[in-house]
Amino acid sequence: MGRFDSVEGETPPGTHWMIERCYATGSVTFNIFTVGHIGGNAVTAVGGFVGKMQNQVMIKNCYSMGDVEVNRSFSGGEDSFVGGFGGYMTSEYAVINHSFSKGSVKSHNNETRWHSVGGFLGDFVTNATIKNCVALGSSVSMQGNQTNYPPYDPLTNPNLNGKERVGRIAGFKTGNIENCYAQVSMILYHSSSYSGTPTPIFNPPTIPVTPDNRNDKHGWGISMEKMDIFWIGPSASSPLFDPAVWNTSLVSQNGYPTLR
DSSP: OSSEEEEESSSSSSOHHHHSOEEEEEEEEEEEEEEESSSSSSSSEESEEEEEEESSSEEEEOOEEEEEEEEEEEEOEEEEEESSEEEEETTTTTESOOOOOOEEEEEEOOOOOOOOEESSEEEEETTTTSSSSSEEEEEEEEOOOOTTSSSOOOTTTTTTSSSEEEEEEEEEEEEEEEEEEEEOOOOEESSSSSTTEEEESSSSSSSSHHHHHHGTTTTTEGGGGGHHHHOEEEEESSSSSOOTEOOOOTGGOOOOEEEE
């Protein structure tokens, strides 16, 4: 579920189907109070821009501004993937490039299966790719029902230890993350109990980051006052967001780029 519920390209290798220069401004709230599969294949996928991407699809130069919230009060045997921009990428040929999300993400889920929540993308498979993307929400909150699984340790084993996964860029990373960034003040919250209260998973609550994190599930942390440097990119000859496509006139005022 998202502004695009599900997008699907061709199955064999070849030319990508393209979604380009699109945006979503409203928030997404998804309440599930009865048993039933959403989106097929026993997967609930919710994002601010797109729910699920399948096969050879590329999303480029797009953005979402709204918050994303999922409330699931039952356990019906479905995996759940929730992200600020997208929920789930199911194909190794899927790509998201030069895009950003602004909203915060919250998933309150009574499901006992896999549960991934990310500031930009919930979950994606091996060889799917997110590159040159940014997550700018203030928080990512995961509240689940995973008390029968090993404790969640986001630093020493963020992908495999337990069934709950949360990150600033992606909740779970088996695909490729290339040159991605996140709001440095974004706080990740977690509770392994459906009835519990999510608490920050890091102490201090923001993540200690270095530039090397730009290919990691948490991204390279940037601060709002440095947004003008960020949008220009690593050099004038290789901006992260093409000034021919993006209008960055509001950046110096802590605003956000818009499409031309």
